[in-house]
Amino acid sequence: MNIIHFDVDGELKKHLKGDTRTESLQSIDSSEGVSKVDAISIKTGSNADKSTLSPFTNLKLLVTRTVGTDHVDLEYCKMRGIEVKNILDYGAFNIAEHVFALLLTGTRNILSTQDEIKKGTFSFRGHLGIALKGKTLGVVGTGRIGLEVIKLAGAFGMKVIAYDVYKNDAAQKELKYEYVELEELAKRSDIVTLHAPLLESTRHMINASIIEVMKEGVILINTARGELIDTEALIANIGKFRWVGLDVLEGEKAFSKDHPLIHQANVVITPHLAFYSDESVKKIASETERLMNPFIKPII
Numbered sequence: 001m002n003i004i005h006f007d008v009d010g011e012l013k014k015h016l017k018g019d020t021r022t023e024s025l026q027s028i029d030s031s032e033g034v035s036k037v038d039a040i041s042i043k044t045g046s047n048a049d050k051s052t053l054s055p056f057t058n059l060k061l062l063v064t065r066t067v068g069t070d071h072v073d074l075e076y077c078k079m080r081g082i083e084v085k086n087i088l089d090y091g092a093f094n095i096a097e098h099v100f101a102l103l104l105t106g107t108r109n110i111l112s113t114q115d116e117i118k119k120g121t122f123s124f125r126g127h128l129g130i131a132l133k134g135k136t137l138g139v140v141g142t143g144r145i146g147l148e149v150i151k152l153a154g155a156f157g158m159k160v161i162a163y164d165v166y167k168n169d170a171a172q173k174e175l176k177y178e179y180v181e182l183e184e185l186a187k188r189s190d191i192v193t194l195h196a197p198l199l200e201s202t203r204h205m206i207n208a209s210i211i212e213v214m215k216e217g218v219i220l221i222n223t224a225r226g227e228l229i230d231t232e233a234l235i236a237n238i239g240k241f242r243w244v245g246l247d248v249l250e251g252e253k254a255f256s257k258d259h260p261l262i263h264q265a266n267v268v269i270t271p272h273l274a275f276y277s278d279e280s281v282k283k284i285a286s287e288t289e290r291l292m293n294p295f296i297k298p299i300i
Helices: 074-080 092-107 114-118 144-155 169-175 182-188 208-213 231-236 278-292
Strands: 003-005 039-042 061-064 083-086 136-140 159-163 191-194 218-222 241-246 267-269
Touching: 039 278, 061 278, 074 083, 092 144, 092 191, 092 218, 092 241, 092 267, 136 144, 136 182, 144 159, 144 169, 159 182, 182 208, 208 231
Parallel strands: 003 039, 039 061, 061 083, 136 159, 136 191, 191 218, 218 241, 241 267
Antiparallel strands: none
């Protein structure tokens, strides 16, 4: 089987076999002879649609090395008879750990103290932190990642409320959290963290009306999809938030130094790397090859 892996960085390349490329589908020249390719794997850097997939006239299988599939035109693939597979779990704990990295960076003033430190001032004054114990964490989406976040929240002694269209009664009983509607979650939470998939029903679920009912000084974390937040509404109400930690951005493929959130003192942005750890790259590679060929043994 002729296989090409796109959007591959140096770390993942160490664990993937075969033809690996750093570029995305958008950069492919139809004259490259890709008409003979049977299977490809991609990440969110590639838009898998008619314009990018049409040169792959023999394509039978597309593996996206992600949980989400919003960058794949599923209807076009179905029409072409291209089977689409995604990686449902490459270590939900990786994203959950990053949630708390973003959260603690803000609550314990990790970044805000650095200017003073670099100027030679070594003082705690003016940097009152926020303890997580006893605070209410609102988890939007209780899939694998959301549940890992809830487990970590328990270790911090936090109270957890959650919103999900599909309630997990067994997990709720085991982890002792409460399901509420989204607006109530917004009203009651000291911290809101997003773990919902991007669907038409979830696009801009954090909008002006939801932000309006949030507490003053609320903290917002997003490691899911940037489009879950209405960026304009966030910017217009940025003063309401003590801290905003974003690993994803709306329209992040067009990110530039002119992005309006960059210069906000209460915002930290990481480049969609919550998934990216030593453990996850090995798991992603082994899962990709398992999906490509059932007879390939996992690397780990």
